[in-house]
Amino acid sequence: xxxxxxxxxxxxxxxxxxxxxxxxxxxxxxxxxxxxxxxxxxxxxxxxxxxxxxxxxxxxxxxxxxxxxxxxxxxxxxxxxxxxxxxxxxxxxxxxxxxxxxx
Amino acid sequence: xxxxxxxxxxxxxxxxxxxxxxxxxxxxxxxxxxxxxxxxxxxxxxxxxxxxxxxxxxxxxxxxxxxxxxxxxxxxxxxxxxxxxxxxxxxxxxxxxxxxxxxxxxxxxxxxxxxxxxxxxxxxxxxxxxxxxxxxxxxxxxxxxxxxxxxxxxxxxxxxxxxxxxxxxxxxxxxxxxxxxxxxxxxxxxxxxxxxxxxxxxxxxxxxxxxxxxxxxxxxxxxxxxxxxxxxxxxxxxxxxxxxxxxxxxxxxxxxxxxxxxxxxxxxxxxxxxxxxxxxxxxxxxxxxxxxxxxxxxxxxxxxxxxxxxxxxxxxxxxxxxxxxxxxxxxxxxxxxxxxxxxxxxxxxxxxxxxxxxxxxxxxxxxxxxxxxxxxxxxxxxxxxxxxxxxxxxxxxxxxxxxxxxxxxxxxxxxxxxxxxxxxxxxxxxxxxxxxxxxxxxxxxxxxxxxxxxxxxxxxxxxxxxxxxxxxxxxxxxxxxxxxxxxxxxxx
Numbered sequence: 087x088x089x090x091x092x093x094x095x096x097x098x099x100x101x102x103x104x105x106x107x108x109x110x111x112x113x114x115x116x117x118x119x120x121x122x123x124x125x126x127x128x129x130x131x132x133x134x135x136x137x138x139x140x141x142x143x144x145x146x147x148x149x150x151x152x153x154x155x156x157x158x159x160x161x162x163x164x165x166x167x168x169x170x171x172x173x174x175x176x177x178x179x180x181x182x183x184x185x186x187x188x189x
Numbered sequence: 190x191x192x193x194x195x196x197x198x199x200x201x202x203x204x205x206x207x208x209x210x211x212x213x214x215x216x217x218x219x220x221x222x223x224x225x226x227x228x229x230x231x232x233x234x235x236x237x238x239x240x241x242x243x244x245x246x247x248x249x250x251x252x253x254x255x256x257x258x259x260x261x262x263x264x265x266x267x268x269x270x271x272x273x274x275x276x277x278x279x280x281x282x283x284x285x286x287x288x289x290x291x292x293x294x295x296x297x298x299x300x301x302x303x304x305x306x307x308x309x310x311x312x313x314x315x316x317x318x319x320x321x322x323x324x325x326x327x328x329x330x331x332x333x334x335x336x337x338x339x340x341x342x343x344x345x346x347x348x349x350x351x352x353x354x355x356x357x358x359x360x361x362x363x364x365x366x367x368x369x370x371x372x373x374x375x376x377x378x379x380x381x382x383x384x385x386x387x388x389x390x391x392x393x394x395x396x397x398x399x400x401x402x403x404x405x406x407x408x409x410x411x412x413x414x415x416x417x418x419x420x421x422x423x424x425x426x427x428x429x430x431x432x433x434x435x436x437x438x439x440x441x442x443x444x445x446x447x448x449x450x451x452x453x454x455x456x457x458x459x460x461x462x463x464x465x466x467x468x469x470x471x472x473x474x475x476x477x478x479x480x481x482x483x484x485x486x487x488x489x490x491x492x493x494x495x496x497x498x499x500x501x502x503x504x505x506x507x508x509x510x511x512x513x514x515x516x517x518x519x520x521x522x523x524x525x526x527x528x529x530x531x532x533x534x535x536x537x538x539x540x541x542x543x544x545x546x547x548x549x550x551x552x553x554x555x556x557x558x559x560x561x562x563x564x565x566x567x568x569x570x571x572x573x574x575x576x577x578x579x580x581x582x583x584x585x586x587x588x589x590x591x592x593x594x595x596x597x598x599x600x601x602x603x604x605x606x607x608x609x610x611x612x613x614x615x616x617x618x619x620x621x622x623x624x625x626x627x628x629x630x631x632x633x634x635x636x637x638x639x640x641x642x643x644x645x646x647x648x649x650x651x652x653x654x655x656x657x658x659x660x661x662x663x664x665x666x667x668x669x670x671x672x673x674x675x676x677x678x679x680x681x
Binding site: 162 | 261324328350361362369373375
């Protein structure tokens with residue numbers, strides 16, 4: 087139980103670091119990487135909670151969910167990278183423009 | 190086997206099959222995109238009407254995907270609220286598909302990728318509305334978000350690109366919060382099936398998981414102060430896309446919140462946490478409306494109106510656990526009438542943009558003479574958004590007011606009334622321009638009626654919804670936690 091909790095806590099920590107970086111880093115590549123770090127944190131929580139201690143086999147359901155989650159993460163990362171590249175080419179800067187001007 | 194039984198078994202296929210298959214085919218053969226889009230959108234609308242009838246007559250439907258029952262399998266269910274959401278999505282998607290051809294004709298043809306994404310978005314929304322499994326809901330949320338972001342990019346230009354990317358990043362951050370919440374839920378209770386969790390989940394883990402999922406959904410729903418991504422994304426997308434996004438995609442997140450807090454959370458937890466939603470909702474009603482009043486472009490004004498109207502829903506959430514049936518039905522009616530009216534407004538704004546060449550509100554003088562049918566769309570949609578009788582918006586707000594008064598929540602009554610006045614102000618600001626005498630050229634020639642009728646149909650449906658209101662309100666209760674309760678808490 088403690089080992090499982092250790093993994094899960096590490097996952098939560100990674101998740102928070104990722105979200106923090108997503109919010110404060112302006113560079114788009116940093117933002118996308120931050121999302122991936124946060125995603126890895128969430129997956130680690132799933133895997134940590136799947137541990138059943140002793141010699142028992144781990145719960146397979148969270149592992150299946152993480153697999154699905156990885157597929158989703160790969161696709162969303164690909165889309166985000168494609169959009170970021172296009173925006174970078176169009177504006178010359180890998181940052182989101184200030185949106186407050188739009189009225 | 191009688192037809193009813195056939196429907197009871199195959200309804201998920203009916204809602205997901207054509208849209209998914211059509212989307213894949215339209216991706217492989219872009220040339221078939223238009224025909225597939227029209228055909229599947231029509232088919233989906235017919236299926237939605239058929240299922241509304243089935244649920245109204247035979248009660249809610251449930252299905253275990255692949256024959257695997259919970260706790261391991263993915264449960265699907267179609268109760269009153271779900272089937273109404275499916276109907277709203279199907280109607281807006283159909284009207285949008287009909288309108289898309291004339292909308293994009295001004296630019297040659299629909300951009301590549303429009304039809305596959307449109308059909309995928311329809312499938313993802315249907316999947317989201319019928320899922321009763323928290324993890325499956327995460328996947329559907331992501332699919333909806335990906336399709337929506339792709340559609341926003343089609344607006345072309347750097348602004349749309351930036352709006353889409355911001356929308357994507359915010360949406361992904363939100364869904365990760367949701368995902369972590371689902372993980373905690375599974376870790377604590379060993380299942381992600383909504384009905385099972387509702388019967389056995391309690392304790393601090395439930396509170397933590399719900400808080401994470403709710404925070405994620407707040408971002409996805411664009412509720413104040415997390416709305417910053419919404420106006421540029423909804424205002425910059427092609428008009429049929431804006432219609433779908435503003436009418437349904439943000440409301441899908443609210444729909445999930447309604448499910449989580451009323452079917453899963455115990456009353457004590459809901460009473461503790463939901464006032465936050467009430468405060469944010471009240472702020473959104475006012476903030477959205479004030480910005481709608483200040484907006485210079487029509488589409489941006491409509492997008493800010495979405496921020497404001499979403500506020501009503503979040504405002505209704507804390508009233509729901511106690512006032513029950515009236516607020517649940519009122520929120521369902523509000524979601525439905527807002528979807529229809531907002532869809533109509535955005536489609537109408539698209540026609541204006543194509544014919545007039547811009548959508549600056551200042552420059553819309555005399556529009557009633559140039560585009561009478563589209564201005565009629567604006568008028569009917571305004572009737573429902575402001576909440577004038579006999580529209581669906583009126584009945585929804587009336588039910589919400591009724592519930593708020595029954596509980597003595599006067600702050601909610603005040604916000605509802607202020608919001609209606611502000612909605613009147615920003616809609617009349619546009620309508621006032623339209624009806625001034627500023628254009629002598631008479632009716633605009635060469636505007637296809639096909640571009641305008643779908644929007645008119647949606648707006649008329651939003652108004653007519655009020656006439657069928659008691660029936661729709663009762664249908665929304667089928668399978669809900671408040672099934673069997675009286676619709677009105679207090680006698681007038």
